[in-house]
Amino acid sequence: MSLVNLITFVLAGAVTAGTPLLFATLGEIITEKVGQLNLGVEGMMLIGAVIGFGAALSTGNPIIGMLAGMLAGAGGALIFAFLTITLRANQIVSGLSLTIFGTGFSSFLGQKMIGQALSDSIRNSFKPIKIPLLGDIPIIGNAFFHQNVLVYAGYVTAVLIGLYMYKTRIGLSMRTVGENPGAADTAGINVTMYKYLHILLGGALSGIAGAYMSMVTVPSWQEGVTGGRGWIAVALVIFVTWNPYKAMLGSYFFGGLGILGLYLQSYIPIPQSIFDMLPYLVTIIVLIMISIKKSKENQPPKALGEPYFREER
Amino acid sequence: MFRIIKRTDLTKKQSVIFRIIAIFGALVATSIFIMLIGFNPIDVYVSMLDGSFGSMYRFREAIIQAIPLIITSLGISVAFRMKFWNIGAEGQIIMGAFAASYFALYHSNIPSGLLLLLMFVSAVITGGIWALIPAYFKAKFGTNETLFTLMMNYIAQKFLMYLQYGPWKDPNALGAGKIAMFSDNAALPKVFGIHIGWIAAIVLVILMHIFINKTKRGYEIQVIGESENTARYAGMNVKKIILSSILLSGALCGMVGMFQVSGVNHTLSYQVANGVGFTAIITTWLAGLSAPIIVVACFLFAVLQQGGTYIQTAFNIHSSVAQILQGMILFFVLGSEFFIQYKLVRNKSAEHKIGKEAA
Numbered sequence: 001m002s003l004v005n006l007i008t009f010v011l012a013g014a015v016t017a018g019t020p021l022l023f024a025t026l027g028e029i030i031t032e033k034v035g036q037l038n039l040g041v042e043g044m045m046l047i048g049a050v051i052g053f054g055a056a057l058s059t060g061n062p063i064i065g066m067l068a069g070m071l072a073g074a075g076g077a078l079i080f081a082f083l084t085i086t087l088r089a090n091q092i093v094s095g096l097s098l099t100i101f102g103t104g105f106s107s108f109l110g111q112k113m114i115g116q117a118l119s120d121s122i123r124n125s126f127k128p129i130k131i132p133l134l135g136d137i138p139i140i141g142n143a144f145f146h147q148n149v150l151v152y153a154g155y156v157t158a159v160l161i162g163l164y165m166y167k168t169r170i171g172l173s174m175r176t177v178g179e180n181p182g183a184a185d186t187a188g189i190n191v192t193m194y195k196y197l198h199i200l201l202g203g204a205l206s207g208i209a210g211a212y213m214s215m216v217t218v219p220s221w222q223e224g225v226t227g228g229r230g231w232i233a234v235a236l237v238i239f240v241t242w243n244p245y246k247a248m249l250g251s252y253f254f255g256g257l258g259i260l261g262l263y264l265q266s267y268i269p270i271p272q273s274i275f276d277m278l279p280y281l282v283t284i285i286v287l288i289m290i291s292i293k294k295s296k297e298n299q300p301p302k303a304l305g306e307p308y309f310r311e312e313r
Numbered sequence: 314m315f316r317i318i319k320r321t322d323l324t325k326k327q328s329v330i331f332r333i334i335a336i337f338g339a340l341v342a343t344s345i346f347i348m349l350i351g352f353n354p355i356d357v358y359v360s361m362l363d364g365s366f367g368s369m370y371r372f373r374e375a376i377i378q379a380i381p382l383i384i385t386s387l388g389i390s391v392a393f394r395m396k397f398w399n400i401g402a403e404g405q406i407i408m409g410a411f412a413a414s415y416f417a418l419y420h421s422n423i424p425s426g427l428l429l430l431l432m433f434v435s436a437v438i439t440g441g442i443w444a445l446i447p448a449y450f451k452a453k454f455g456t457n458e459t460l461f462t463l464m465m466n467y468i469a470q471k472f473l474m475y476l477q478y479g480p481w482k483d484p485n486a487l488g489a490g491k492i493a494m495f496s497d498n499a500a501l502p503k504v505f506g507i508h509i510g511w512i513a514a515i516v517l518v519i520l521m522h523i524f525i526n527k528t529k530r531g532y533e534i535q536v537i538g539e540s541e542n543t544a545r546y547a548g549m550n551v552k553k554i555i556l557s558s559i560l561l562s563g564a565l566c567g568m569v570g571m572f573q574v575s576g577v578n579h580t581l582s583y584q585v586a587n588g589v590g591f592t593a594i595i596t597t598w599l600a601g602l603s604a605p606i607i608v609v610a611c612f613l614f615a616v617l618q619q620g621g622t623y624i625q626t627a628f629n630i631h632s633s634v635a636q637i638l639q640g641m642i643l644f645f646v647l648g649s650e651f652f653i654q655y656k657l658v659r660n661k662s663a664e665h666k667i668g669k670e671a672a
């Protein structure tokens with residue numbers, strides 16, 4: 001393999017593998033930006049994966065599959081939202097419970113589908129499509145613009161969320177809710193509604209991430225299909241310092257580590273597990289750095305994980 | 314309209330009743346799942362209980378599942394009392410197991426008593442240090458400990474994977490990535506057919522209860538949990554207390570790692586913690602951080618797990634039913650917490666006014 005081919009191969013693989021990470025990370029960014037730390041990403045992904053796969057398998061329609069996965073992820077998030085906002089339960093425990101529930105739920109519903117594969121017509125709908133002009137750029141074209149439809153959806157989603165967060169009024173309000181819910185409330189922002197909606201949206205994105213794993217990456221059902229990517233997404237949110245644009249780079253970078261590890265093994269004997277450790281290690285380093293530097297834009301939302309009760313303000 | 318106000322009138326007995334109702338609600342909700350796949354939920358629940366209480370052997374198995382949960386929960390409870398969200402128990406267990414296994418695998422010629430002592434001490438120290446790393450950064454720079462301890466879990470796990478498929482791989486295991494079995498020297502002795510971890514668990518529960526409620530340090534920990542500023546104002550060295558308590562928290566989790574490799578598995582694998590560190594967070598929370606109630610909550614979860622394994626063989630129902638049930642119990646108990654702490658009151662003041670004016 002020539003060097004150019006190799007770079008293209010690794011980049012393209014990184015983008016494909018990074019896309020579910022991107023969706024889940026964007027979902028968690030939105031959730032954390034309104035101040036809620038949802039550790040149920042892995043659970044919501046698994047719920048989305050099993051429902052999405054089941055729906056695609058029974059209807060033969062990939063769009064219905066994806067939508068079902070999305071709704072299912074949002075359904076999981078609704079449990080979290082109801083517990084932590086309306087019933088004021090602890091966020092960490094509620095999120096972990098959601099992951100336990102989602103893991104059980106997916107292996108339970110999935111047991112009859114183990115080994116079953118999606119039809120060829122569904123698989124074909126996720127074949128790479130080349131974008132005219134952009135796809136002809138050397139290296140980059142093949143890596144970024146000769147991909148399946150969901151990869152493109154990932155680019156669009158990340159940019160839209162970035163614009164929404166930084167360029168719109170609602171986006172500003174939403175960030176205020178995560179920074180200072182008391183002030184937001186005073187300014188007439190409906191804190192409860194903002195939190196609910198963004199948690200649900202975050203869950204829907206996790207659901208897509210899960211459905212991507214079961215419908216595109218694997219296309220046949222296997223237990224624990226998400227393989228811990230929900231936790232990598234939680235790490236990624238920190239790594240990209242809650243920024244949806246950087247989330248793209250971060251997701252593809254973490255996605256690429258796995259592929260690079262596999263490839264490099266034949267040249268340098270670095271064990272795969274060391275490569276797998278890297279995302280978490282760099283995340284810790286980033287976490288320490290942002291806590292030392294205290295630069296304004298890279299901080300976690302100030303009220304992250306803190307419950308907000310109006311009358312206890 | 315309704316108004317939410319804090320309850321002050323609920324007795325301990327009533328709050329227990331609330332929780333029992335919540336667990337019952339979870340059982341009902343899970344029944345729906347079970348019926349959907351065409352089984353009778355009552356049969357399933359009964360056989361889950363049978364899986365833990367049906368014979369002496371099964372009962373012992375349930376206890377063996379409860380031991381790591383209890384000790385880990387105790388460790389987590391110390392951290393949680395100070396609002397230090399240690400969700401790194403999983404990694405602390407793994408690192409404790411790693412340290413203990415080093416002596417079991419490479420110094421197995423040491424006489425059994427001394428070897429076990431070495432394994433124990435090294436596991437406790439290593440688990441403690443693993444927890445101390447995030448605690449240090451939290452104390453020094455205010456680094457978010459929830460996310461830090463979470464990441465440390467995966468680093469520990471990948472590190473063990475590296476050992477298991479790399480330098481510690483058993484050369485006699487014919488290609489499979491397995492670490493060798495320990496010699497009998499490194500096995501914890503048994504009392505009543507269960508490794509002595511159960512005695513340790515009981516002793517630790519009592520000690521922890523005394524430590525938190527009757528000692529100066531225990532009191533200080535509680536004050537820090539209420540308000541760090543109050544603690545500082547009262548002249549406490551908050552940083553030192555937090556660091557030493559987290560060391561204790563991690564040490565207990567590390568101890569669990571030693572008990573698991575030495576008392577249960579007799580070998581090391583990267584799956585040694587097997588989710589105990591996460592489940593224990595939940596049992597700790599359910600128990601309201603109280604040491605005696607931790608025993609009850611952990612035993613309940615051990616029965617669920619053991620029952621889940623049993624129904625898989627007895628009914629051919631996937632053991633994930635137990636996980637769903639666990640999740641449901643958590644949702645319902647977490648939700649019931651609200652009704653224990655608050656009550657909804659009809660907002661009558663507005664209506665009153667109108668009534669008065671009319672009169």
